Amino acid sequence: MSSGVPLTVPMPGKPYPTVGLGTFTLLGKTGASEEVANAVKVAIAEGYRHVDCAFVYGNEKAVGDAIKAKIEDGTITRNDIYITTKIWNTYHNPEHVEEALRKSLRGLQTDCVDLYLMHWPFAYKDGDNLFPQDAEGNFLFADHDYVDTWKAMEKLVGTGLTKAIGLSNFNKKQIERVLEVATVKPSNIQIEIHPYFLNEELVSFCQLNGMTVTAYAPLANPSRVLYVESEPNIFEEPILKDISAAKGKSIAQVVLRFLLQRGVVVIPKSINQARIKENKQLFDFDLTESEMQQVAGLNRNFRLFREEMAIRHKHYAF
Template identity: 50%
Template structure:
């Protein structure tokens, strides 16, 4: 009761008859009676009842024909049954969110998306604000330890412009990035398994970025997405659209 617990429905469990079983497995694994928030992890549905990434002979993930709208309608029943207090979406684009809103009797409470200065998502954030959908920013530090990173990839944490702003406040680049998300009104979820960094990530409430700082950081936008999933062949792949 002292913490807010979120989990997600994976792509191989989109079929309506699998949704309740999926959340019950999550609750059992966590030793809980309910979640605070349950999200559809991605709009793409994958072939059910097999591997989490069901690759076909062509080396591509095999899509399922399930419509995420039908999945969402089943998610609403989880709220009615008390298995989760709220529901939402993750990695959906504007058109996909609009389709959900057209049929929803319980509006999505949250959209969780990749957000950082290289991908500031301002248009999608503005759209969600119009519909009173809160935003959670994942990968706010640019996911520097992602397994698929290439040696020559630009590292957000090494950007000298961000470091210069941090030096003004006596803060690390990571703290500037977390504060940037907070000052934009976002929920921010930096990942760390190192105790000192976890503590450092919390020490961001003794300073505030100026409007000029935020404008400068926002100017770093370059559509630098690092979590793209890669299944561009899927009919519901969300990142073909501008936002």
């Protein structure tokens, strides 16, 4: 057995599992909610107790169906599973925040979530059109300040609709603004982190301020739609191939273990049963300090997700 990496970390409400199933683009890839639900069922059967989703992913109903099925068959209780979801940009109006969460709860078929994140710091035009645009294709923004949205999210903790609240895709200055006014401090931040983009300064800042840090795209999303051959691919890296062979582990397992040893929670996504199982098997080996340094040496500040559709918004993060 390895040492030094916990299975869970402390969070308000209940412990936060350090490995979860991510669900971003799962529905978008297949168009079949049944495949998303099956992936969640498989993950739970394989021991996952943490599922990450978001309203904008369009798969909360599928995730909820799967969790409900595994509760009904006795595999888990609701308290066994950690559910994270996120408020979308079109619901940043403080008057709409609670209803946004209630919509997610209806999809997830639960009375509360364990963690509710603000997906991005910028607001789109209010309404149910998740990607509002004008006739020329320009995105329509709203002028809601994410600080006001945060204050509305704080009230959700008091109502019991969520046990913890946090941020996603915020930069350091934006986090500082939230921290200055928060009566309920952000418990977590979810940001892009992988060997090509370690995001070290932001990770350290958040951890020093008492936030758990969750890495999305921890494997640098090699199946991304916009992938071009000139971009790096972790599965082609000689260093990772060598460490993988030495450890008798897959490259994905090596990368995920690397992030865990850096104190970061990981939420790899897959609909493939074998890979779902493999991505959870991270606690029976260690990377040496030398191996950790070799993987860290792949960093090139290569950010995959820039949300450039919002680049003109005054609260654009990057």
